Amino acid sequence: xxxxxxxxxxxxxxxxxxxxxxxxxxxxxxxxxxxxxxxxxxxxxxxxxxxxxxxxxxxxxxxxxxxxxxxxxxxxxxxxxxxxxxxxxxxxxxxxxxxxxxxxxxxxxxxxxxxxxxxxxxxxxxxxxxxxxxxxxxxxxxxxxxxxxxxxxxxxxxxxxxxxxxxxxxxxxxxxxxxxxxxxxxxxxxxxxxxxxxxxxxxxxxxxxxxxxxxxxxxxxxxxxxxxxxxxxxxxxxxxxxxxxxxxxxxxxxxxxxxxxxxxxxxxxxxxxxxxxxxxxxxxxxxxxxxxxxxxxxxxxxxxxxxxxxxxxxxxxxxxxxxxxxxxxxxxxxxxxxxxxxxxxxxxxxxxxxxxxxxxxxxxxxxxxxxxxxxxxxxxxxxxxxxxxxxxxxxxxxxxxxxxxxxxxxxxxxxxxxxxxxxxxxxxxxxxxxxxxxxxxxxxxxxxxxxxxxxxxxxxxxxxxxxxxxxxxxxxxxxxxxxxxxxxxxxxxxxxxxxxxxxxxxxxxxxxxxxxxxxxxxxxxxxxxxxxxxxxxxxxxxxxxxxxxxxxxxxxxxxxxxxxxxxxxxxxxxxxxxxxxxxxxxxxxxxxxxxxxxxxxxxxxxxxxxxxxxxxxxxxxxxxxxxxxxxxxxxxxxxxxxxxxxxxxxxxxxxxxxxxxxxxxxxxxxxxxxxxxxxxxxxxxxxxxxxxxxxxxxxxxxxxxxxxxxxxxxxxxxxxxxxxxxxxxxxxxxxxxxxxxxxxxxxxxxxxxxxxxxxxxxxxxxxxxxxxxxxxxxxxxxxxxxxxxxxxxxxxx
Numbered sequence: 159x160x161x162x163x164x165x166x167x168x169x170x171x172x173x174x175x176x177x178x179x180x181x182x183x184x185x186x187x188x189x190x191x192x193x194x195x196x197x198x199x200x201x202x203x204x205x206x207x208x209x210x211x212x213x214x215x216x217x218x219x220x221x222x223x224x225x226x227x228x229x230x231x232x233x234x235x236x237x238x239x240x241x242x243x244x245x246x247x248x249x250x251x252x253x254x255x256x257x258x259x260x261x262x263x264x265x266x267x268x269x270x271x272x273x274x275x276x277x278x279x280x281x282x283x284x285x286x287x288x289x290x291x292x293x294x295x296x297x298x299x300x301x302x303x304x305x306x307x308x309x310x311x312x313x314x315x316x317x318x319x320x321x322x323x324x325x326x327x328x329x330x331x332x333x334x335x336x337x338x339x340x341x342x343x344x345x346x347x348x349x350x351x352x353x354x355x356x357x358x359x360x361x362x363x364x365x366x367x368x369x370x371x372x373x374x375x376x377x378x379x380x381x382x383x384x385x386x387x388x389x390x391x392x393x394x395x396x397x398x399x400x401x402x403x404x405x406x407x408x409x410x411x412x413x414x415x416x417x418x419x420x421x422x423x424x425x426x427x428x429x430x431x432x433x434x435x436x437x438x439x440x441x442x443x444x445x446x447x448x449x450x451x452x453x454x455x456x457x458x459x460x461x462x463x464x465x466x467x468x469x470x471x472x473x474x475x476x477x478x479x480x481x482x483x484x485x486x487x488x489x490x491x492x493x494x495x496x497x498x499x500x501x502x503x504x505x506x507x508x509x510x511x512x513x514x515x516x517x518x519x520x521x522x523x524x525x526x527x528x529x530x531x532x533x534x535x536x537x538x539x540x541x542x543x544x545x546x547x548x549x550x551x552x553x554x555x556x557x558x559x560x561x562x563x564x565x566x567x568x569x570x571x572x573x574x575x576x577x578x579x580x581x582x583x584x585x586x587x588x589x590x591x592x593x594x595x596x597x598x599x600x601x602x603x604x605x606x607x608x609x610x611x612x613x614x615x616x617x618x619x620x621x622x623x624x625x626x627x628x629x630x631x632x633x634x635x636x637x638x639x640x641x642x643x644x645x646x647x648x649x650x651x652x653x654x655x656x657x658x659x660x661x662x663x664x665x666x667x668x669x670x671x672x673x674x675x676x677x678x679x680x681x682x683x684x685x686x687x688x689x690x691x692x693x694x695x696x697x698x699x700x701x702x703x704x705x706x707x708x709x710x711x712x713x714x715x716x717x718x719x720x721x722x723x724x725x726x727x728x729x730x731x732x733x734x735x736x737x738x739x740x741x742x743x744x745x746x747x748x749x750x751x752x753x754x755x756x757x758x759x760x761x762x763x764x765x766x767x768x769x770x771x772x773x774x775x776x777x778x779x780x781x782x783x784x785x786x787x788x789x790x791x792x793x794x795x796x797x798x799x800x801x802x803x804x805x806x807x808x809x810x811x812x813x814x815x816x817x818x819x820x821x822x823x824x825x826x827x828x829x830x831x832x833x834x835x836x837x838x839x840x841x842x843x844x845x846x847x848x849x850x851x852x853x854x855x856x857x858x859x860x861x862x863x864x865x866x867x868x869x870x871x872x873x874x875x876x877x878x879x880x881x882x883x884x885x886x887x888x889x890x891x892x893x894x895x896x897x898x899x900x901x902x903x904x905x906x907x908x909x910x911x912x913x914x915x916x917x918x919x920x921x922x923x924x925x926x927x928x929x930x931x932x933x934x935x936x937x938x939x940x941x942x943x944x945x946x947x948x949x950x951x952x953x954x955x
Contacts, residue, residue: 215768215789216848217801218321218342219683221350229344231265238292239264242338245290245313250856251320254813255349256387262348267338272331279329285318287339294335298327307332317849319345320812321800326847346814350798353816357382357796360458363408367436369472372479374500376763377469379795379818383883384464390414390451397449403438405461412455419447427452439465439472468883470890477531478503480550481578484529488555493596494589497794501588501761504892506578511535511570517577518568524557526579528568533575539566546571558582558592583908587754588761590699635696638662638719640710643671647929650727654678654688654788655715659722659929668926669707672718676952677945679716684788685951687801688716691787692955697762701911702755704775704785711955714945723783725776725921726931732771738836742867744918745833746901748774748782750910752829753902755784756822757893765793765818769825770803771832776931780917781910793818804851805838809880812852823887823896827877830870835863839878856880869901 221227234242242264246252252260267290272278278289281300291312298306298314305327308314317323319342360382364370370378387410390396396407399418409432416426416434428434434449439462469475482503485491491499508531511517517535518524529552537544537553544566547553553568558580582592589595643660646668650657654674661668679688695706695718710717725731728748732740740748752774759766767789774782789801796816808824810817832838839861840854860878862871876886876899883889887896897907909915921931 215801215803216321216323216807217682217684217789217799218346220686220799221343221347223351223354223798225351227343227347227351229266229348230268232268234264234267234338238338241292241311242267242290245311249313249316250853251288251316251813253856254815259349259352263340263345266344266348267340270337270339272335272337274331274333274335276331277328278331278337279315279325279327281326281328282324284322285315285325285342286322287341288315288319288345289313289337289339292336292338294337295332296329296335297332298329300327317852318342320814320852323848326849346798346800349814350816354796354798356387357816359410360385360408361795363431363433363458366431367406367433369436369439369476372483373469373475374479374482374496376497376500376794377475380883380888381460381465381468382795383888384468385458385460387456388459389456390454392451392453394451395448396451396457397435397445397447399446399448400444402442403435403445404442404463405459406433406435406438406465407449408433408458408460410456410458413452414455414457415450415452417448417450423447438462464883467889478506481506481529484550484552488527488552490555490559490592490596495762497763498589498595498761501892502580502585504894505584505588506580508576508578511575511577513570513573513575515570515575516567517570517575518554518564518566520565520567521563523561524554524564525582527555527558527582528553528580529578531576531578533570533572535568535575535577536571537566537568558585583911587907587911588757590758594699635709636707636719638708640708640717643669643719645671646927649929649932654682654684659927660719661927666926668722670720670722672720674716674718675942676714676716676947677942680945680947685949687788687791687799689952689955690791692718694759694764694787694790694792697764698758698787700755700758701913702751702781702783703758704783709955711952713947714942716952716955720785721783723775723777723785724923724926724928724931725778725780727772728774728776728782729771730931731776731919732833732836739832739834741918742834742870745830745870746905747780747915747918748833749826749830750902750905750907751782752784753826753893753896754907754910756826757897759790760819760822760887760893763792763794763819764790765797766790766822766825767802768806769822769829770806771829772803776921778921778923779913780920781913804848805841807852807855808882809856810882812855818882818888820882820885820888823877823885823893824882826896827874830877831862831874834866834870839874867901869899869903873899873901 243260246255246260246263252263255263269292270289272294278296279285291308291310291314293310296308296312296314297304298308308329314329315325317326319340322342357379361375361378364373364378364381373381385408390412396414397403409428409430411430413427413429414434416428419426428449435445437443439460442462465472482499485494485499485502491502494502506529511533517528518526520539530547530549532549535547535553537547547568554564556562557564585592642663644663646659646661648656649659649670655672655678657670657672659668660671674688679685692706692709695704704723705721706718707721708719710719732738739745752769756766756769766784766787768786769784773784773786775785776782791797791799796818798814798816800811800814802811802821802825806825806828808817808821811821828838828840837843840851840858842848842850842854860875862874873886873896877896879885886899887893889895891898897905906915924930
């Protein structure tokens with residue numbers, strides 16, 4: 159239900175349920191038994207684990223952001239509006255809406271009347287509508303048993319506003335009744351359009367500010383989230399001369415007057431699209447003029463603290479963006495995407511050299527690339543000066559590509575030389591091999607030329623997919639015909655199909671074949687997401703992300719040939735018959751693997767959106783890899799498609815206001831908690847009620863079991879911040895700020911990258927065909943004999 163005066167529909171009432179205290183957070187390795195803490199905790203966890211949380215992924219149709227959506231408004235009396243208003247204000251789904259937005263949704267709600275005995279909602283049916291009761295009474299029942307009632311002022315069915323889930327209860331009218339309904343399409347589309355338009359408007363306003371003109375779009379998009387909307391009445395003083403300035407303003411609507419700027423100055427009028435007070439982002443100098451609202455006006459306000467926490471000190475930011483411009487000019491880096499260049503810029507560290515000190519030494523194997531921040535350095539070989547590097551110059555870039563010896567010395571010739579340097583190991587950890595990135599650029603160019611009708615001979619060639627299709631960007635897809643694969647065993651189920659262990663009859667290599675039903679993909683309108691899955695796997699090159707080897711398709715299915723990880727799901731490592739959760743050190747090991755994968759995707763502007771233990775596989779060496787890119791998407795500002803798994807959804811997904819890559823940071827916090835505690839922090843451990851889960855996500859209290867590692871607890875608290883602007887990883891430093899937290903202080907990141915860090919648990923894999931580490935699943939295969947694909951949406955698969 160989601161409000162205090164209702165129970166039971168779409169689940170049981172009661173928001174804010176928090177996990178109970180559980181002494182002894184440490185867990186043994188898989189296969190070792192442990193005595194439990196309190197009996198209450200044991201019972202609750204056992205109930206939850208009986209379900210094994212094999213929830214299907216949830217998703218809702220993407221809202222229409224073209225501006226073409228039309229919906230009617232329905233007149234209501236002031237009394238009826240007041241009844242609806244009070245119901246919405248107490249429902250968690252509407253908790254972050256402004257009063258004007260609440261009034262809008264009240265207008266969109268439509269009256270429906272039900273006779274005594276009529277069924278409003280039927281258990282098991284798909285949900286589309288949310289209801290507020292104006293008159294009459296209703297009974298909720300589950301499997302024929304009464305579980306609650308609704309009266310005037312109650313609301314029910316709110317889960318339907320978020321995604322298409324089967325109704326958890328039946329609702330019948332006990333008497334002739336009147337309700338007001340709102341459907342999911344209207345709710346999500348209106349909310350998404352409002353949020354998207356406001357975000358776009360803020361970004362456009364920020365672009366006009368002189369001091370922000372060189373700030374990349376992605377950073378402006380992050381900054382937009384820190385902006386507040388403020389309204390002023392005519393005559394209100396916005397800025398007072400002489401006061402310390404801390405806030406920068408952009409006018410959304412209305413007009414303001416700037417006066418008393420100095421002797422002989424004339425009043426200036428600013429209107430929609432104008433801005434003032436931008437110096438407050440640089441210093442806290444006293445205001446030089448008064449600014450007063452001439453008319454009723456609405457402004458976007460950004461304070462210096464919000465700016466600094468989001469992007470860092472503006473002077474440092476502008477300095478880093480200077481590095482970004484230099485990086486764009488480096489030939490071997492010129493093919494990187496903007497987000498990749500930005501990630502490289504964030505990795506660069508500052509070092510200082512005194513006059514006469516060598517920055518690089520001739521003959522030594524190089525590992526770092528340098529940009530001169532200030533001062534001068536001389537390149538010298540055999541006693542001769544070859545070049546002088548000044549501010550903004552770079553050198554040593556080939557060290558990012560190979561291990562060749564340095565061809566000259568570079569020596570500081572100013573009293574103080576400050577350089578930014580980038581280590582190749584750090585580069586590879588975040589972005590993958592530079593050589594592979596350069597191949598991606600060649601492959602992309604080949605593909606573009608092929609579409610334009612140019613010969614591949616002119617571009618140095620280019621490989622096709624396993625179907626002989628168009629070349630792909632940055633992948634090393636293998637030419638393995640599907641008929642060359644032999645089925646070995648069933649591994650599990652995906653969102654739209656099944657995964658099978660297959661063996662290459664020619665080489666003997668084992669791989670996983672993921673088959674997806676076209677009929678189900680089309681029925682759920684997930685064509686774009688499925689194509690994203692393939693394209694994003696091509697973009698990724700990390701030891702912590704499952705590799706794609708080939709793709710196939712036929713009239714009924716699409717296929718992905720994937721790397722096979724024999725250790726099974728991380729879920730089955732965390733939850734066994736003997737215990738739930740693993741020791742903190744083991745959780746740390748898996749956490750490093752997962753955050754490394756997320757950092758790699760973040761550098762490519764990819765929002766993963768489906769992190770959970772079921773989507774991490776353990777390989778034969780004990781390392782885990784992220785799998786299933788079905789919901790992954792390149793996101794540079796915000797996206798509004800709801801998708802994921804209930805317990806791992808971030809609040810901004812639940813509330814429908816748009817989300818970005820910050821949802822992965824929230825989900826990482828949930829995963830860290832579950833790995834140690836044995837359950838997720840916002841779960842409904844008694845009934846697995848999805849409404850209660852969503853309520854807990856939006857407003858539930860975060861508590862920890864006793865004995866929880868303090869550093870991990872601190873990390874999780876910073877990740878599970880409901881406002882994404884203040885969430886760790888979304889502020890200055892990006893995902894690297896997560897990696898720099900105390901929980902990871904002793905981590906040798908390079909050792910993980912090269913698999914030199916011993917794993918805390920190595921699966922017993924037996925021979926290459928062993929599938930004993932995978933749980934048994936229902937092997938029923940979906941097949942629709944009547945399906946006929948009417949489009950060419952998968953032509954690039």
